Amino acid sequence: MIVKDIMAPFELYQPAQLKDAFSLLDSFGKDAWKMAGGYDSLDWFKDRIVRPQAVIDLTGIAEMKGIKETPDGVEIGALTTLSEIENNPIIKAKYRLLADAVSHVASPQIRNHGTIGGNASQNARCLYFRYGLPCYRAGGNTCFADTPEGINREHALFGADRCVAVTSSDGAPALTALDAKFVLQSSSGQRVIGAEEFFVGPNVDILHLTAAKPEEILTTIRLPSAWAGKNFYFEKVADRNVWDFPLVNVAAAISVQNGAIRESRIVVGGVSAVPHRLTQVEGIIQGKALEEGTATLAGQSSTRDARPLNYNGFKIPLMASLVTRAVRNATA
Amino acid sequence: MSSHAGSVQAGQIQRHKLVDRLYHWVMAVCILTLLATSLLPIIGWKFAWLAIHWVTGLVLTVAVLFHIVRALFFQKPMSMVVDGQDLQNLGSGGRPGKYNLAQKLYHLAIAVLILSGIASGLVMLRKIDTPWWRRDPYWFSDSSWGVIYSAHDFVAMSLVTMIIIHVYFALRPDEWHLTRSMFRGWITPKEYKDHFDPKRWNAEEEA
Amino acid sequence: MELFRYATSVYGDKVIIGASFDLLQWFVGAGVAAVLAHAIFKWIVPSH
């Protein structure tokens, strides 16, 4: 229920080092809430849907900030703000796809404080879930969106399993297209997983959109050099150009050799709980000449397995158009 | 105990026919699969469990239906029912029939649990998309669904307790003749003489 | 510790949505306890 007053009280912790954050997470367990930029977190608190005992403000951890080049690509601290990424010369030169994508997030003020880690890890925007209803994603046993009366124009075309919510991140499809690796750290060590493992669908975990465990912190995102400087395309379609989450967005990274597509990664957001990678389409266009026919073929074949709900059928032609444009217009 | 028809050979007294043993093991695999697919994700091992879970549930349902029909009409259903003699034997220490009191009570408890698990599970199938129908969460009110889910959850957790107890008894040396018979189907004449009351379990007639 | 999981329904009522899975450890414990009790009983009182 929406209560418009100040938030319920919580204890705030501002660790300056990762190890302090881990010990806080270990001692508070389920009662802790990890907060980065805070724009999403504070909405949960204000609506009193999430009432953590302890909020751990990660923004003081210097080791999780900044962009640096490494021998095999670029490392982006999870606390790096979207504005910094958008304006970073290395990202703009080598991974323009990500700079493009994050420049479409929300509004300037939000980009100034929203972090790439928070953007990639943000929870579903399904209005029933955000309203605090006891749906599957909230630990309940029903879905309010996938019903005859449910308003589901923003919901999933692919991979729905009881829950039909989608990922609303603009950064996530771009990171997936760039084959980013996610570094998750906890007091017991670290693991590095690919985007396909980091983002999880409701069939695997109906309560979370990412594989990060409660005691883990997403500290770093690594972009491999394999996709640096390839042909990129990002486009987002939303109801408004500012603030709104994507209805559908597309991020494509295409490696071209002698006018033919050598390899590609095309990822669509807003159509599934995870960034929806078009593995089949990538296979179909591999080796084909980069021309109009290939682009049309990619678009047409992209929506083959779509299962629309009552009100989101419009996403099918929208997605097909975006994929066509991505293949047609991807440039270095 | 001389030769009889079927697979029973000299020196072997048939206890469980192949079809009954198969049923037991099919049920065991189904229940372990159902428990693994439901409880492992809860304790933190996440995987795509739902499809395996409901398909296994349907397999178990068919197996249980088969067992009910077979036990009621083609076997001796009374051999699994607690009778007065069982209670008298509690004091006197007399030998049981084909199944002892503990087995009868265990069977009763498992029957109640699995039948409620299947009943609640079949209703819950209405909440998911299957090849045969689209989900309809409005079949019952929120709280009715909650009660059904609670029943299903309690059955699942109770089955864990029951399986621990079952495995323990199967591993006890003084019950090995029973455990072996669930693999090979027969017991030795000596085991028959030592553990069972021939008046209450006429193995010759049954075979 | 609660026996059930609850949620707030569309109409603002507290509705039951399932059993609490915190109970799982108690069910496992009950099984282990029953096994131990029987084993100790059989150890103290040998069968006739």
Added chain:
Amino acid sequence: MSDADSNKTEPGQPSLRTTRRSFIKGVIVSGVAVSAVGYVVYERTARRPAAGAVERLITLNVNGRDRRVDVAPHETLAYTIRNKLGLTGTKVSCDRAECGACTVMLDGVTSYSCSTLTQSVRNRKIVTIEGIAGPTGGLHKVQQAMIDELGPQCGFCTSGQVVSAVALLNRNPKPTQDEARRGMSGNLCKCGAYDHYLKAVMRASQEA
């Protein structure tokens, strides 16, 4: 003398009545006093915060001045600057980072103060609409340009619009129309005076 007459104030004469604004500020000042008393009385008996937990009495750098203020852990910056520091020029409208009325600058970049915890900006330089002025202390050129272009209608979004525009021009003194539109895109105007604000930004950028 009718009621209507008694509410009239002669033009040009200073009003002796308490204005709505000064009344609200008085309430805020007394509120600060009361909460400070609570701080003195109760803080000694309160348990020491755990390691890493935040202190309540902090120093904020607002508009170039260091201000000591008692801030709860769950307090938003908009709440602190309006209700504790008395800087009511910053407005709160949606309280959900969706309108821009509460825009302030943190280390020169704009932020929605309604959705920022005060405790998380302790070490940053906060600039509110009150801290924006021209070189001689008068109106900032953006403010003058907004008056000239008839930007504000109801005026509720204006302080946010000014802060966004000043931050934009500090970073990019000669924006193109598209850059200006993009820079101002995080501020809603319910009256729909977007073109006026945009023209004002362009006018201010040409004056520099």
